[in-house]
Amino acid sequence: MALQAVNGSKIYIGTRVAPKGTVTLADFTAQETEWDEIGGWTQSGSLGDTQNLITQPFIGEGRERQIKGTRIGGSMENTFAPDSNDPGQIKFKAAIESCSPYAFKVEWGAGCASEGEVTISVATPGVITWPDGHGLEAGSPVMFTPEGGNMPTGLTADTVYYVVEAGLTPTTFSVSATPGGGAIATTLAATATSITATAQPAGQTDLFFGLAMPGAKQGGAANTALLRTWAIAVDSNIVEI
Structure with missing residues (x-):
């Protein structure tokens, strides 16, 4: 616990x-x-x-x-x-x-929310890589803030998404628009120089x-x-x- x-x-x-x-x-x-x-x-x-x-x-x-x-x-x-x-x-x-x-x-x-720099692949679904580990579980809400450019097509900056159970590893995950929803595909690559993820534990x-x-x-x-x-x-x- x-x-x-x-x-x-x-x-x-x-x-x-x-x-x-x-x-x-x-x-x-x-x-x-x-x-x-x-x-x-x-x-x-x-x-x-x-x-x-x-x-x-x-x-x-x-x-x-x-x-x-x-x-x-x-x-x-x-x-x-x-x-x-x-x-x-x-x-x-x-x-x-x-x-x-x-x-x-x-x-x-909220003061203990996880935050770190991530990369997002262009794939179906798009895969977020959090190199030093994210500590999240399926259903955790997460937001992305780009610096110096845009997010990959399919994702919107500063919008709440939810960690998907399928493909979840200690350092990678995909996201859906709703809890338990389908994983989002990304098409065009991000133009941002960096992307920061901010996430709360589920619940x-x-x-x-x-x-x-x-x-x-x-x-x-x-x-x-x-x-x-x-x-x-x-x-x-x-x-x-």
């Missing part, structure tokens, strides 16, 4: 979205260019579904029986150091005034729709930092990638 650090985690707010109780990864595709990190995050709240119980007493059994009811995402109570110039905090304040949900993303342990990124809720500032004694509590009322299932 590998321990996962909360330190280095990042929380992002996207755009206003139409209310939707059940979401999939496709509901977040358009958010890739819209995420703003909410800076000054000092304390993370809990994130995950709870489930209501329906109880019914039975006279003849002398017991109260239970069945599972509806699920609810609960409220993620987060604490931030107020920063009036932070883009993410500015967007969150605007979201508080809206009656609509917004898209949110949490990258747990450490959470995506969901939620309502931005107001919260109070926390004061205290003279040597206490001024903080603000902002909650996100989770209004959908949570997509883990």
